[in-house]
Amino acid sequence: MKKNRFVASLILLAILLPFGSSLIALCTDWLFFNQTGYREVFLTNLTAKYLSAGGFALAFLLVTLTNMHFANRIQLPQRGVFSLGGNLYRLKNDEAAKLVAPLSILASLLLAFLAGKWGAFQWQNLLLFTNAVKVGTADPVLGSDLGFYLFRLPLLEQLRDFAGAVILANLALSAVVYYLRGGIALAPRGAGIDAKVQRHLAILAALFSLVLAAGFALAGYRLLIAGHSSFQAAGYTDVNARLLTFRVLTWLTPLAGLVCAAGVWKGRWRLCVVPAALVFVLFVAGVGVFPGMLQKFKVAPNELDLEAPYLANYINFTRLGYGLDRIETVPFDVDQRLSASDIAANPGTVKNIRLWDHAPLLKTYGQLQQIRTYYKFFDVDNDRYQVNGQYTQVMLSPRELSYGDLPSRNWINEHLIFTHGNGLTMGPVSRISREGLPEFFVKDIPPVSLADIKVTRPEIYYGELSNDYVIVGTKIPEFSYPTATGNSNTVYQGKGGVPIDSLAKKLLFALRFASEKILLSSDITAKSRILYYRNVVDRVRELAPFLTLDSDPYLVVNQSGGLTWMIDAYTHSDRLPYSRPLKDGTNYLRNSVKVTVDAYDGSVIFYVSDPSEVLAQVYGRIYPGLFRPISAMPEDLRRHVRYPHQYLGLQAAVFAAFHMTDPKVFYNKENLWEIPVLGEKPMEPFYTVMKLPGEAREEYILLLPFTPSKRDNLAAWLTARCDGANYGKILAYTFPRDRLIYGPKQIDARINQDAFISQQLTLWNQRGSEVIRGSMLVIPIEKSLLYVQPLFLTADKGGLPELRRVIVAYGDQVVMEETLELALQRIFGGKAEQQPAAPAGTPPGAAAAAAPLPGNAGLGKEALAIFQKALTLQRQGDWSGYGDQLRKLEEVLKRMAR
Numbered sequence: 001m002k003k004n005r006f007v008a009s010l011i012l013l014a015i016l017l018p019f020g021s022s023l024i025a026l027c028t029d030w031l032f033f034n035q036t037g038y039r040e041v042f043l044t045n046l047t048a049k050y051l052s053a054g055g056f057a058l059a060f061l062l063v064t065l066t067n068m069h070f071a072n073r074i075q076l077p078q079r080g081v082f083s084l085g086g087n088l089y090r091l092k093n094d095e096a097a098k099l100v101a102p103l104s105i106l107a108s109l110l111l112a113f114l115a116g117k118w119g120a121f122q123w124q125n126l127l128l129f130t131n132a133v134k135v136g137t138a139d140p141v142l143g144s145d146l147g148f149y150l151f152r153l154p155l156l157e158q159l160r161d162f163a164g165a166v167i168l169a170n171l172a173l174s175a176v177v178y179y180l181r182g183g184i185a186l187a188p189r190g191a192g193i194d195a196k197v198q199r200h201l202a203i204l205a206a207l208f209s210l211v212l213a214a215g216f217a218l219a220g221y222r223l224l225i226a227g228h229s230s231f232q233a234a235g236y237t238d239v240n241a242r243l244l245t246f247r248v249l250t251w252l253t254p255l256a257g258l259v260c261a262a263g264v265w266k267g268r269w270r271l272c273v274v275p276a277a278l279v280f281v282l283f284v285a286g287v288g289v290f291p292g293m294l295q296k297f298k299v300a301p302n303e304l305d306l307e308a309p310y311l312a313n314y315i316n317f318t319r320l321g322y323g324l325d326r327i328e329t330v331p332f333d334v335d336q337r338l339s340a341s342d343i344a345a346n347p348g349t350v351k352n353i354r355l356w357d358h359a360p361l362l363k364t365y366g367q368l369q370q371i372r373t374y375y376k377f378f379d380v381d382n383d384r385y386q387v388n389g390q391y392t393q394v395m396l397s398p399r400e401l402s403y404g405d406l407p408s409r410n411w412i413n414e415h416l417i418f419t420h421g422n423g424l425t426m427g428p429v430s431r432i433s434r435e436g437l438p439e440f441f442v443k444d445i446p447p448v449s450l451a452d453i454k455v456t457r458p459e460i461y462y463g464e465l466s467n468d469y470v471i472v473g474t475k476i477p478e479f480s481y482p483t484a485t486g487n488s489n490t491v492y493q494g495k496g497g498v499p500i501d502s503l504a505k506k507l508l509f510a511l512r513f514a515s516e517k518i519l520l521s522s523d524i525t526a527k528s529r530i531l532y533y534r535n536v537v538d539r540v541r542e543l544a545p546f547l548t549l550d551s552d553p554y555l556v557v558n559q560s561g562g563l564t565w566m567i568d569a570y571t572h573s574d575r576l577p578y579s580r581p582l583k584d585g586t587n588y589l590r591n592s593v594k595v596t597v598d599a600y601d602g603s604v605i606f607y608v609s610d611p612s613e614v615l616a617q618v619y620g621r622i623y624p625g626l627f628r629p630i631s632a633m634p635e636d637l638r639r640h641v642r643y644p645h646q647y648l649g650l651q652a653a654v655f656a657a658f659h660m661t662d663p664k665v666f667y668n669k670e671n672l673w674e675i676p677v678l679g680e681k682p683m684e685p686f687y688t689v690m691k692l693p694g695e696a697r698e699e700y701i702l703l704l705p706f707t708p709s710k711r712d713n714l715a716a717w718l719t720a721r722c723d724g725a726n727y728g729k730i731l732a733y734t735f736p737r738d739r740l741i742y743g744p745k746q747i748d749a750r751i752n753q754d755a756f757i758s759q760q761l762t763l764w765n766q767r768g769s770e771v772i773r774g775s776m777l778v779i780p781i782e783k784s785l786l787y788v789q790p791l792f793l794t795a796d797k798g799g800l801p802e803l804r805r806v807i808v809a810y811g812d813q814v815v816m817e818e819t820l821e822l823a824l825q826r827i828f829g830g831k832a833e834q835q836p837a838a839p840a841g842t843p844p845g846a847a848a849a850a851a852p853l854p855g856n857a858g859l860g861k862e863a864l865a866i867f868q869k870a871l872t873l874q875r876q877g878d879w880s881g882y883g884d885q886l887r888k889l890e891e892v893l894k895r896m897a898r
Helices: 002-036 039-073 093-120 123-130 146-181 195-225 236-266 269-321 340-344 347-351 358-369 411-417 503-512 516-520 536-543 614-622 645-658 663-668 744-753 755-764 820-828 846-850 855-876 879-897
Strands: 081-084 089-092 184-187 190-193 328-331 375-377 381-387 390-401 424-428 470-472 478-482 487-490 529-531 554-557 563-573 588-598 604-608 627-629 686-690 699-708 716-721 730-734 769-773 777-781 784-795 802-810 813-817
Touching: 002 039, 002 503, 002 536, 039 093, 039 123, 039 146, 039 195, 093 146, 123 146, 123 614, 146 184, 146 195, 146 614, 190 195, 195 236, 236 269, 269 645, 269 663, 340 820, 347 686, 347 777, 358 375, 358 390, 358 424, 358 784, 381 554, 381 686, 390 686, 411 470, 411 478, 424 554, 503 516, 536 563, 536 588, 536 604, 563 614, 563 645, 588 614, 588 645, 614 627, 645 699, 645 716, 645 730, 686 777, 699 744, 699 777, 744 755, 744 784, 744 802, 744 813, 755 769, 755 813, 802 820, 813 820, 820 879, 855 879
Parallel strands: 328 730, 604 627
Antiparallel strands: 081 089, 184 190, 375 390, 381 390, 390 424, 470 529, 478 487, 554 563, 563 588, 588 604, 686 699, 699 716, 716 730, 769 784, 777 784, 784 802, 802 813
16 A cells, blocks of 8 residues: 555656646746846736647647547447457446546546647747738738738648647547447458447548648648749749649538548448549649649740749849848949058058957957956957047957856855856957057956946856856855955845745745755845846847847947947748748848847847838737837947848848849849858958948948859958948949959969968968968958958967968059058058057057157168067078068168158
């Protein structure tokens, strides 16, 4: 008896445990949504999930119980004995009937529960269906508004699948019940079915035919989304053969189902087989055989003429799905007349050419500014700031806490003491010190500012590495930052996190995070708060799971000196007709939402950057108050909104073919573009500050070049504007097709073929060091193109990357110098003022004091310094460096002779 009770207890615990963990997660999530101010979102989602689960479960249960009621109540002829498996199991018929009824009800409840769990996953489709709006654009074949595809079709397809599963499950369950009750008897010559059973099964067969008919009707809409043509959308064969077949089957299948049901009702089995076979044959012939013949003998020989209207649909709706219809194409007539005066007239562009690559800079930041082993720079972000009155492109990296690198890992250290990262490192994209290291605007712990960018709240409680919970406001002081004499501590003053002000909450979070220490710790007080969902992407995804989030959040220093994360969010769908799908099936994607997350208190705010986007409008209806207009974003943050480079890269990949809007040109691929490939990877869009053609001042843009398909010369460059009212405007500047414009791969080849550069690279790679060639940047200035590539030098193992050379190419000239200014001066001549490299840590503006003296006096001192350095290198046997200095000395002497 005790053993049975123990087993029963284990079974009960196994049943209740999943519900218990779900309930704990539900309660802690409620506290999270309530603390962040989005409890209405939580309640809307929860209501939708339970309504969806309850609706599907109740529908399944009602249908199944109704069937079981008739299956158990129908009077059937008595059988003496029911047997299963020979003599292993023998029951009298009336005894079997007593067991069948409760077992069938239990099976119905179990299946209804499973249907409810499945239905709970349809909550988003339910919300979209009930809040659908019209887009105002119809599909070109069936004439249905696009809103039907985006908002109603997903739920209708799930309802079709659910209805089919309900009918088949009831058919199987009813057959089992009838078999157990004797209504179906198996014999060597076949099965015997009672007439009353036949009628029941006939009704189920008729209902199943209606489900099939609904499936054929929806298949016509699905055909426009994923056709069988060569261009992955509905073509001539799909529309004129398959779509026609689906329409015929939509009306024929119910009629065939009625005839089939009549055959079952009367026991005329041939009458059942003929209509079912007719539907099957028509389906195979109309969807497979006939379309194949039509495609081979009619479409293939005349493909361009017959497919042209459908190609036009494919082009137009793909451009609509990815926002390519907003791209403005502008001719860009390149010339080779760039001069020193043009360079001097574009100082904002030249001074913001990015020389530091993300990977070398991340490694350099890690070695120079990590400070302690438990800090880590996870990523480098690109942005722009007004620095000492100048519009400057910068690169910055947050200094986050890496729990895996703590010197002593225990629960108190990981959750009570080491709770946050500290500050960031920021510097200009183009300036270097004499040692080849980056300059800094903000550095060290606590943050030291060498410009007018002040960080007064450097703590990072929420970041890209913050992936576990911490408890603040405890009796144990939090570690803030190391000092020369010890450590500085702090106490959290923010409103982030959930207060642990009761024993019930302690118990709740102890169960949620599987740690009894939360319940037992005497350091946790009524004023303590627990911070979780601290990874900023996970935090936003938990609040808005219907949005797709960009994988590259970036940090902004706001006007008050605090740190704010900015994340790009996308609305998406896989139901847009005639749009080219991505690998995951998505064929509609828009960057319509910007999200900010405060790095100190974790507050999250959603802003709509594209109010005309229809999915954002529907989500705004579902969640009133969730989205704010972009105009409501504080001005100090709005200045740092940028067009996401991942999104432009995706758009560019599609635009490479879909810039061709003429179906004939598209079909022949006459002007197909490609994203240039250097090495093994295609080029990525890069941010830069430049003056666009026809504009009066420099602005922050995102740029990516194109080359013709299977060619290396340039065909166009795509740019997305990021500043002010021009945000989101995309321009495609196309080059003349009648002459050669060097592409990145051709410039790369010319660099490799330059005898001096090649010799230097080979020499550096043989001295226990490694040369890292940075990104090739294509910089439009006036009507010309500059190509810039930085070179980094590092030791083979664990070295510190140093920016040692800059390669600049223009026209047929390729030069390599220590700085960008020297390289430009070698190509264009003139007396452009050179910005010499300053020592590491030199404040911006102080570099001007180190500028050479005007006239020959300054040049003479510069020549003397070069000569002395050349002698030193000669004595050391560094003949390569000695040669470099002689070349520089020659340049200085030429400037003195002018």
